[in-house]
Amino acid sequence: MDDRLSAFGRQCGFIVTVGSDLLDAENVPCLLKDGVVGSCTITQSYDPETGKSNKQIGNAPHAVRITTDQECDGRVYAADGNPIGAYLAGDEKTWSDISVRKGSPDRPEDDESARDSVYRYAKRIVGAVAAFDAAKTTSFSQPEEPFKIPNAFEARAGIGPVQDRIRDQRIAIIGLGGTGSYVLDLVAKTPVPKIHLLDSDHFGWHTFMRAPGAPTDDEIEGQREKAWGKVAYYRAKYDALRTGIDAHPDCVEDSAWLAEFLSQHPVDYAFVCIDQRSESDSPRQDVVYAALTEAGIPFIDSGISITVENDSVRGAVTTSAYDAGSLEWQNAIPNARIASNAPGYRNVQLPEMNALAAALAVMEWRRRTGQYVSESRSFLHKFRIERPHIVTPRAAAEE
Structure with a gap:
């Protein structure tokens, strides 16, 4: 009724x-x-x-x-x-x-x-x-939340004490393409007070097809008049839900640039969601990795390496996580390097793969911040399309 x-x-x-x-x-x-x-x-x-x-x-x-x-x-x-x-x-x-x-x-x-x-x-x-x-006059002690609607979810799900572990974390999402936008969708629904979005690119029409949700009529008309900047679009998209999302139409170019950025915008954890340029021999992720390492910021990289063979998709989604100051990424299996044992990056785009990559990255963040019961000590987890299960580096070497 x-x-x-x-x-x-x-x-x-x-x-x-x-x-x-x-x-x-x-x-x-x-x-x-x-x-x-x-x-x-x-x-x-x-x-x-x-x-x-x-x-x-x-x-x-x-x-x-x-x-x-x-x-x-x-x-x-x-x-x-x-x-x-x-x-x-x-x-x-x-x-x-x-x-x-x-x-x-x-x-x-x-x-x-x-x-x-x-x-x-x-x-x-x-x-x-x-x-x-x-209320500001209540006698109770309650942490200020970023949400513009009542946060009834935590009580209903019974995860308030779990989320207390991230309530003061300031997050950066570097790259707002297919994967980064889904990372934002998931992180925006946690009580973190600040989310910085870094991406200098603009929306293309194809972007709507691999992004969470759907555009409004006004957003479509706005795109016809002038292409949206990705970070501006996503900040506006989530503005009705919460505060604390800052849009920065920039790319991380080197350690000096990031150090200057962090002096004005402190960050506790970062998600790296950028692709390799297919025409380049030098992975552009390395510039971001090195800058984050020098700044002492722990980060999680999420990458997709997929291609089409005989009209079928094959490849992998890779999630790798690095502690503050760790150089382990220099010897790790890069997420989108053509030299890796994963199929090379071919600009194949599937929204479900982006969503999976984002979910695995956010789950790894929750695991590393003590929100999950976990026995895994691996820095890297890979989901292979051909064999639908998640493997660690030792298992990946055996494959």
């Missing part, structure tokens, strides 16, 4: 379920005690003994049962730190029955239905999360 509650659920990411006799809103973003963002289930008024719905619970009208997804005190809170609703009953751990009167005290109103009641509570509870995120 496409009513207000269901539509609100789709907007905020919670689920409306209807059992044989009860209505639930599950995974509703909420504030718990001490400003912790969590989630809860809102259940319409029912008789706890029979499980049957009725018009009141705890002998109070307009009441619902709140069940929190993590153990605390069973209450949900407003942005000012006060519990929402009049407390009727609870176990002081995971559930409570609360009542919020509809209308004014002297002119109370009835809810039209159970859906109307649950919708009203959901708006109040979700609204507290949004208000808490924006």
